[in-house]
Amino acid sequence: MSKQRFFYCPVCGGPLVYKFAYGMDRLCCTKCGRINYENPVVGVAAIILNEQGKILLVKRAPDTTVPNKWCIPCGYVEYDEDVRDAVKREALEETGLVIEPLSVYAVHSNFHNPEQHTVGIWFTTKVVGGTTRAGDDAVDYIWSDLRSTPELAFATDRVVLDQLLANSSNKMGKNI
Numbered sequence: 408m409s410k411q412r413f414f415y416c417p418v419c420g421g422p423l424v425y426k427f428a429y430g431m432d433r434l435c436c437t438k439c440g441r442i443n444y445e446n447p448v449v450g451v452a453a454i455i456l457n458e459q460g461k462i463l464l465v466k467r468a469p470d471t472t473v474p475n476k477w478c479i480p481c482g483y484v485e486y487d488e489d490v491r492d493a494v495k496r497e498a499l500e501e502t503g504l505v506i507e508p509l510s511v512y513a514v515h516s517n518f519h520n521p522e523q524h525t526v527g528i529w530f531t532t533k534v535v536g537g538t539t540r541a542g543d544d545a546v547d548y549i550w551s552d553l554r555s556t557p558e559l560a561f562a563t564d565r566v567v568l569d570q571l572l573a574n575s576s577n578k579m580g581k582n583i
Contacts, residue, residue, distance in 0.1 A: 410521070418441050419441070448483055449490065450483050451484055452494070452528070453497065453498040454512055457550055460553070462551055463504075463539070464549055464556060464557070465479075467546070468544045473560035473561065481501075482497035512531045513527075513566070513570060
């Protein structure tokens with residue numbers, strides 16, 4: 408059972424307590440009986456590679472989770488927002504680049520924030536406009552070699568970078 412993060416029912420305001428339901432302990436309202444499911448939040452990340460095969464990383468602002476470390480440009484999907492629209496928005500906000508998502512490259516569970524389990528979707532992308540600059544919750548950017556990145560904020564970014572390296576070394580005549 409995880410640490411309780413919610414205490415009142417969003418429907419009737421009754422107190423929430425953990426009860427065994429559908430195979431596990433779940434937050435249930437003591438007043439109306441509603442189950443308050445604790446689902447992960449969805450995040451997206453834009454894999455932006457330049458012609459030299461370097462990846463664009465952004466440095467996280469001091470007021471963000473895992474401050475002053477580097478990551479693949481990323482962010483949360485807003486309610487009622489398509490994941491492809493979210494990755495375009497996040498890339499523009501953090502990098503100044505207009506991108507087109509090409510395909511889903513990886514999907515991983517993230518446990519870096521003990522208060523919020525997330526599921527991340529990394530997209531391969533193509534730059535279609537804009538000028539590279541750090542913005543929103545990013546304070547700097549670099550084009551980094553996949554093999555030697557600065558200290559990363561998220562372990563799953565390292566997993567994705569290792570996947571990119573492995574896939575690039577498996578392609579004949581193409582080294583990243």
